[in-house]
Amino acid sequence: MTARDLQFIGDDAIRITVSQPEERFQLADFLRRSGNWAEIVVGKRSVTVQFDPLIISPTEVARRLRDVEVSDLGSASVAHGMRTLKIQTNDGNAPDLAECAERNDCSIIEFLERIQRSNLRVDMLGFAPGFAYVDGVDPQLEGTRLEHPRQLVKAGSVGFISGHLGIYALDGPGGWPIIGRTAALLFDESKSDPFLIKPGLGLQIEWV
Template sequence: MRVLPCGDAAVLLDCEDALEARRWHAALRDHAPTLGANTVLLRGRPDQLRALISSTEVTDVDDVRGREVAVEVVYDGPDLADVARHCGLDVDEVVRRHTASPWTVGFAGFAPGFAYLTGGDPGLEVPRLDRPRPRVEAGSVGLAGAFSGIYPRSSPGGWQLIGRTDAPLWDLGREDPALLRLGDVVRFVAVDR
């Protein structure tokens, strides 16, 4: 891991991978860290933060694992056949691999309730669309790079869409509005409805 200065009021931990970033984020949670794909941002005086980092014991992976959440998906997305072709698979094998792998909420962003899911089958890595769609429906399940994600509301988007779900990803009526939280393990379940 590299510790990089971010101006005079922050440092960025540039981690080896998403798991190491989650471990550091958990270990430093009392200091309001911001988690990225492979990074952790800490605000404060860089000299004090460097001392804090050197005296901190990194959290074990079991300590950053959250709940297990099952998400039902109808696999009928407009890009499913293209994803299969890109990956050298048939459509049924894309669905099998997407549902067979446990995905972990690595970090959140883009929109309230949007979780970047990591750790899926590496055979499903696909590029973003060349041209983002002006509108992606809420509940659309997509792939982009090594990530999977679910659009919590209608918005523009450039991910390759493979299915859809009715899971309420963001609900202000819940104590915690986000269905998926950092460290949660998501298991996709194929359904016909």
């Protein structure tokens, strides 16, 4: 990496901008496995590293991260593998499903099957703790955010807009049309790393 790839954010974090989107996941996985950093956050084109300035100086942080080359990552990949989330699609859990299917001139079954056949990957987490932005949805399917966001969207809800799914790990407000809900435990407070879904994770959706 070169110096222009690094930018300090306050006193205890540094952002690394990458040249290729895929490199985010390899770099984040590499840095997590090192065990040297307080927190690693994957962004759209970057990885942000949080450190303890009482333990390591910003100068040393920059030196260590600047020394990380793409070749050092080798074949490092996200170790979470492929998971399958089973999505419930009854009326109570999918209030916007019928409208999304109608907008795309297809039946509910066809709409869901096209999402199921999509090559899905978690791009990043954001908006709310554990909220997963998922890329790779069939680009022919169209959808927009709700005109009036909901005050409460239940944990496990799966939202849809053009090209993306949004998966809510926790209860909270949200403006994505909801097309299903998973019974998978997406947040487990008993674990040191409580969120099930991670950036770079491949997803295969099964509708039941």
